[in-house]
Amino acid sequence: MTELLDQKYRDQLVTWIGKTCHFRLLYKISRDQCSPQTFHQKCNGQGATVTVLYNTNNTIYGGYLSQSWNSNGGWINDTNAFLFRLQYNGSSNPLKFPVSDATYAGYGDSGYGPTFGGGYDISTFTGTIYSSGDYFPLNGSVNLIGSYYSLNGQNSNSITNNSLQVTDLEVYQVLDGPDPNKTKMAESSLLDKPWRKFPEFNAETANKLKEELVDYGPDSETGVTAANVLLIGQIGAGKSSFFNSVNSIFRGKITSKARSGSFEHSLTTVYRKYNVKDHNSGQTLKIRLCDTRGLEEEFTIDSQEISHILDGNVPDRYQFNPSAPFTTETFGFIRNPHLGDRIHCVAFVVDGSTIDVIPEKILKQMKAMQSRMNQRNIPQVVYLTKLDKVCPMVEEDAGHMFHSSAVREAVDKIADVMGLPRGFVLPIKNYESETILDQNIDILILKALKQTADFADDYMEEQVEKMAAENGQGRKEKE
Numbered sequence: 001m002t003e004l005l006d007q008k009y010r011d012q013l014v015t016w017i018g019k020t021c022h023f024r025l026l027y028k029i030s031r032d033q034c035s036p037q038t039f040h041q042k043c044n045g046q047g048a049t050v051t052v053l054y055n056t057n058n059t060i061y062g063g064y065l066s067q068s069w070n071s072n073g074g075w076i077n078d079t080n081a082f083l084f085r086l087q088y089n090g091s092s093n094p095l096k097f098p099v100s101d102a103t104y105a106g107y108g109d110s111g112y113g114p115t116f117g118g119g120y121d122i123s124t125f126t127g128t129i130y131s132s133g134d135y136f137p138l139n140g141s142v143n144l145i146g147s148y149y150s151l152n153g154q155n156s157n158s159i160t161n162n163s164l165q166v167t168d169l170e171v172y173q174v175l176d177g178p179d180p181n182k183t184k185m186a187e188s189s190l191l192d193k194p195w196r197k198f199p200e201f202n203a204e205t206a207n208k209l210k211e212e213l214v215d216y217g218p219d220s221e222t223g224v225t226a227a228n229v230l231l232i233g234q235i236g237a238g239k240s241s242f243f244n245s246v247n248s249i250f251r252g253k254i255t256s257k258a259r260s261g262s263f264e265h266s267l268t269t270v271y272r273k274y275n276v277k278d279h280n281s282g283q284t285l286k287i288r289l290c291d292t293r294g295l296e297e298e299f300t301i302d303s304q305e306i307s308h309i310l311d312g313n314v315p316d317r318y319q320f321n322p323s324a325p326f327t328t329e330t331f332g333f334i335r336n337p338h339l340g341d342r343i344h345c346v347a348f349v350v351d352g353s354t355i356d357v358i359p360e361k362i363l364k365q366m367k368a369m370q371s372r373m374n375q376r377n378i379p380q381v382v383y384l385t386k387l388d389k390v391c392p393m394v395e396e397d398a399g400h401m402f403h404s405s406a407v408r409e410a411v412d413k414i415a416d417v418m419g420l421p422r423g424f425v426l427p428i429k430n431y432e433s434e435t436i437l438d439q440n441i442d443i444l445i446l447k448a449l450k451q452t453a454d455f456a457d458d459y460m461e462e463q464v465e466k467m468a469a470e471n472g473q474g475r476k477e478k479e
Helices: 007-017 036-043 156-160 180-188 203-215 239-251 303-311 360-375 392-396 398-403 405-418 439-478
Strands: 021-028 049-055 060-065 072-076 082-088 091-098 106-109 165-176 227-233 270-274 287-291 345-351 380-385 425-427
Touching: 007 021, 007 060, 007 082, 007 091, 021 036, 036 165, 082 156, 091 360, 203 439, 227 239, 227 439, 239 287, 239 345, 239 380, 239 439, 287 439, 303 360, 345 360, 345 439, 360 405, 380 405, 380 439, 392 398, 398 439, 405 425, 425 439
Parallel strands: 227 287, 227 345, 345 380, 380 425
Antiparallel strands: 021 165, 049 060, 049 165, 060 082, 072 106, 082 091, 270 287
């Protein structure tokens, strides 16, 4: 019988679980009967599991436990547990809800189906439930959801439609390591010829790119001392990790200057213009990486605040205040910014493994920002990260990046979503779990940064020409 959990939602769950893993179907009520006895027989003692409910409103939600189900009649303590929504009324809209009281993460009882939270947050069913035509009328409850899990502003209706009328319920075992079937498919999809022309992955290329970036500087006619590149991305996409990766390359060792990681809310609370210093030459690169708040579904960044950042009105180290957006009256507002204060190129940092499930609210924020960038003719690129999760061969060796058909497909998808040429989508791999530098990872990051600097140069040159033309027109009007 067909497994209902789509690949894009499996990928999202893997990201939330936070390790390489795959899923094996243990229990399915339309196949195995909807009864606590069958559920426990198939799921007890199986380690980590994901329970997924598919209701008649076309909403998909459920819960994850890293501990085994049991029939002991007691609470299951699990600090890693979370509830989730993957789809709402037919629209992909993933949200994760972490446990707030781990002592009551789950409940194991021979008379109950999968049960999460004390009280309970999600109680699926007790006793045997028979199909009522096209659905199963589960007799549990979701009314107290949020009692032992943090909902971040959501409620029972916005997660579950307050509905336990389900077309199916599935429980998957979470197994460590990549999916063997997916790995075989990825291996067979390595192309003989690269799908994009790219320098060879060798020491000569790495050294050349480093030298070019150390020697880089904006044209003297612009009066700009360093190109400002604004990093924008959803929480967890790898925005701050990109800066840390660049910094690591030029320091010759893994560093973590900017706070990064997979958290529910943005770790970046201060606007920063980060400088990168080359450890060997002692020179500071003439490229500044500007870091702002990560995009959140439940917190929309003020559009005027973004405009002020683009225009160079926001000072370095400005502390973001969600309740009071940055305005012309904010202390530190730069009233007459020079070209050197402005943003010269924007890099959207996107998780390549979750393109299909980017929430609609995040996409709207990104599109609104793009509109303001386009009004100012500011060039944009995409740093496509976490592609090792898309293709296991890239996880093994980043040098396979441009031979992977899965990566090519991800590049095509995000180019369409962002409305950018495919050549403006730059596949990279950040340093995350690595403890030593990798030459091929370095080359991908350095090449992306070099291309971004080239686009920044184009923008600055255009602005200088524009200002010259405006000054010339002003003189003519005076004459």
